[in-house]
Amino acid sequence: MLAIVPEAARFRYLLAWTALAVLLCALPLFLSYSQKEILVFTTINVILVVSYRHLTLTGEWSLGHVVMMGCGAYGSALASKQLGLAVPLSMLTGGVCAALVGWLLSYPLFRMKGFYFLIGSFAAGEVIRLLWKRFRDPFGGPKGLKRVPGLEEFEFAGLRIDFFDPVPYYFFSLAVAIVCIWLLWRIERSPLGWSYHAVHWGDDLARSVGIPTRRLRRRAMVTASFFAGISGALLVHYVGTVNPSRFNVEEMVYVLTWAIVGGVATLYGPILGVVSLTIVNEIILREFGLDQWRPLFYGALLIASVLFLPKGLESLVAPARSMLSRLWTRSA
Amino acid sequence: MSILEVRDLTMRFGGLHAVDGLGFSVAKDSIHGLIGPNGAGKTTTFNVISGFYRPTSGRIFHEGVEISGLPMEKVADLGIVRTFQHATLFRELSVLENVLIGCYSRRRTGLMDAIFGRWHKQDALLREEAEELLEFFGLAERADFPAGNLPHGLQRALGMAIASAARPSLMLLDEPFTGMNAEETLVMMDLTRRLRERGVSILLVEHDMRAVMGLCDCITVMNFGKLLAQGSPDEIRSHPEVIKAYLGGGHTEA
Numbered sequence: 001m002l003a004i005v006p007e008a009a010r011f012r013y014l015l016a017w018t019a020l021a022v023l024l025c026a027l028p029l030f031l032s033y034s035q036k037e038i039l040v041f042t043t044i045n046v047i048l049v050v051s052y053r054h055l056t057l058t059g060e061w062s063l064g065h066v067v068m069m070g071c072g073a074y075g076s077a078l079a080s081k082q083l084g085l086a087v088p089l090s091m092l093t094g095g096v097c098a099a100l101v102g103w104l105l106s107y108p109l110f111r112m113k114g115f116y117f118l119i120g121s122f123a124a125g126e127v128i129r130l131l132w133k134r135f136r137d138p139f140g141g142p143k144g145l146k147r148v149p150g151l152e153e154f155e156f157a158g159l160r161i162d163f164f165d166p167v168p169y170y171f172f173s174l175a176v177a178i179v180c181i182w183l184l185w186r187i188e189r190s191p192l193g194w195s196y197h198a199v200h201w202g203d204d205l206a207r208s209v210g211i212p213t214r215r216l217r218r219r220a221m222v223t224a225s226f227f228a229g230i231s232g233a234l235l236v237h238y239v240g241t242v243n244p245s246r247f248n249v250e251e252m253v254y255v256l257t258w259a260i261v262g263g264v265a266t267l268y269g270p271i272l273g274v275v276s277l278t279i280v281n282e283i284i285l286r287e288f289g290l291d292q293w294r295p296l297f298y299g300a301l302l303i304a305s306v307l308f309l310p311k312g313l314e315s316l317v318a319p320a321r322s323m324l325s326r327l328w329t330r331s332a
Numbered sequence: 333m334s335i336l337e338v339r340d341l342t343m344r345f346g347g348l349h350a351v352d353g354l355g356f357s358v359a360k361d362s363i364h365g366l367i368g369p370n371g372a373g374k375t376t377t378f379n380v381i382s383g384f385y386r387p388t389s390g391r392i393f394h395e396g397v398e399i400s401g402l403p404m405e406k407v408a409d410l411g412i413v414r415t416f417q418h419a420t421l422f423r424e425l426s427v428l429e430n431v432l433i434g435c436y437s438r439r440r441t442g443l444m445d446a447i448f449g450r451w452h453k454q455d456a457l458l459r460e461e462a463e464e465l466l467e468f469f470g471l472a473e474r475a476d477f478p479a480g481n482l483p484h485g486l487q488r489a490l491g492m493a494i495a496s497a498a499r500p501s502l503m504l505l506d507e508p509f510t511g512m513n514a515e516e517t518l519v520m521m522d523l524t525r526r527l528r529e530r531g532v533s534i535l536l537v538e539h540d541m542r543a544v545m546g547l548c549d550c551i552t553v554m555n556f557g558k559l560l561a562q563g564s565p566d567e568i569r570s571h572p573e574v575i576k577a578y579l580g581g582g583h584t585e586a
């Protein structure tokens with residue numbers, strides 16, 4: 001009897017993952033064209049918010065993270081337009097650009113902590129956006145860059161795959177997202193990730209035993225910026241344009257809301273946040289034509305979630321899972 | 333040769349001289365006491381030695397190497413690790429994880445090591461080491477306990493365990509016996525002695541005079557940031573200045 005339980009648990013585990021995979025693959029079948037586009041954006045946002053959480057592992061909350069995404073977008077757009085790099089390569093270049101900017105910014109920013117870091121990161125982000133606006137060459141000024149090449153189409157088993165179509169691009173982004181999440185997961189589940197926790201929960205104690213907390217914070221910021229940059233690169237080669245206002249504070253507030261509503265204690269928390277809010281947003285707000293109310297809606301949701309669900313949606317997962325498994329055992 | 337030498341150390345906060353021209357040295361493999369009335373500047377001295385504060389002036393040497401002004405993580409790397417006056421733990425992590433973090437400071441995992449999983453073998457070794465330390469500090473049964481839920485005495489022990497995980501050659505213990513009953517204090521005193529047998533020199537700040545007199549080979553007394561007296565426990569016990577300082581300071585634990 002006892003030996004059967006883990007077996008059953010593993011089977012359930014496998015079943016859940018298969019169901020998720022099937023769902024993710026079959027999803028485009030049920031969606032309209034514009035919903036498919038939103039699916040692409042959501043996948044990109046998943047990378048963004050998961051990378052944001054990686055930075056929060058060390059206890060710092062930044063207001064400049066979407067600007068890092070922008071660095072990836074601009075970097076990748078320029079690399080493909082000006083240098084003529086193939087898009088997958090330019091995307092990596094974009095990620096590296098964002099990581100570099102993150103690295104540079106980390107020096108002044110990590111002289112600050114908590115609230116000051118928050119404000120500092122906001123200011124740093126605004127400076128970068130100002131540079132994009134100010135320098136028409138190469139950033140294109142306030143109007144940004146246009147006609148950014150898309151991902152090259154290719155032939156696969158006699159099938160031409162065209163990435164202007166949202167469905168192939170969704171699968172491409174999904175693959176990138178899975179790789180990104182896997183990498184971040186590997187980092188988090190290693191002594192390096194545990195040291196990040198130590199930096200978060202006891203900065204002075206960590207330093208007292210020789211953990212270089214500032215260097216670790218910096219490393220987390222560079223890593224998070226890299227993946228934010230990748231998400232920006234994915235975005236820019238899909239929509240084909242990029243401009244500074246795409247990465248303003250309003251966008252940052254959305255990211256914060258996803259992270260807070262979902263919760264940042266687990267890797268899946270922010271994903272839950274971004275997916276559920278996107279669904280609510282697109283289905284409820286858009287269907288009822290309340291699109292302009294989005295900021296208000298997000299603000300109210302943020303407050304409500306802090307008040308009533310301080311640990312985020314992720315805190316509902318464990319109870320839900322135990323309920324499901326009870327139902328399962330009863331029916332089996 | 334002395335493991336720690338402090339020369340003419342001064343730490344000022346605004347107009348307040350928390351440490352004022354202090355000088356003393358700690359012999360290798362000794363247990364050295366640093367005592368003084370409340371507010372004498374003992375914790376501040378620890379904070380300066382460990383690199384938590386930058387001294388206003390003065391120099392500090394560790395085995396002949398100057399360490400004054402180095403940041404705390406660097407000082408720890410060189411082998412001086414301090415504990416905190418107020419129990420400082422990673423409260424959210426388990427007891428074992430707390431000690432592991434202390435171990436991680438010596439074997440750093442890089443980004444690529446993390447991604448490619450090149451840490452499992454080393455981690456197994458560190459885990460063994462951490463478990464051995466838990467055994468040593470009498471925490472083995474609580475390995476999976478959240479550190480914040482430990483009873484007070486054990487939190488102190490855990491603080492020492494975390495510090496020793498970094499394999500220091502000199503440990504600075506800030507009031508390790510406060511809030512402990514007589515029995516717990518005896519256990520901790522024994523642990524401190526055994527720590528010294530493992531080759532860790534100890535600089536101890538403590539108000540419990542019985543413990544200080546029982547443990548220390550040499551005692552430095554400070555008052556108002558200044559050196560007041562130095563000597564063996566017997567010398568200190570009968571030192572007129574020391575008696576005056578303690579009675580005058582209204583401090584009667586001695």
Ligand SMILES: Nc1ncnc2c1ncn2[C@@H]1O[C@H](COP(=O)(O)OP(=O)(O)OP(=O)(O)O)[C@@H](O)[C@H]1O
Nearest residue numbers: 345348350368369370371372373374375376377417
């Ligand atoms: N960060 C600081 N800023 C300003 N003053 C400080 C600071 N830290 C300590 N002091 C002052 O320095 C003096 C020495 O304090 P310290 O904590 O070193 O004393 P102590 O000997 O450890 O006392 P206790 O036995 O009570 O722990 C006190 O007057 C204290 O108020």
Ligand SMILES: [Mg+2]
Nearest residue numbers: 374375376417
């Ligand atoms: Mg003190």
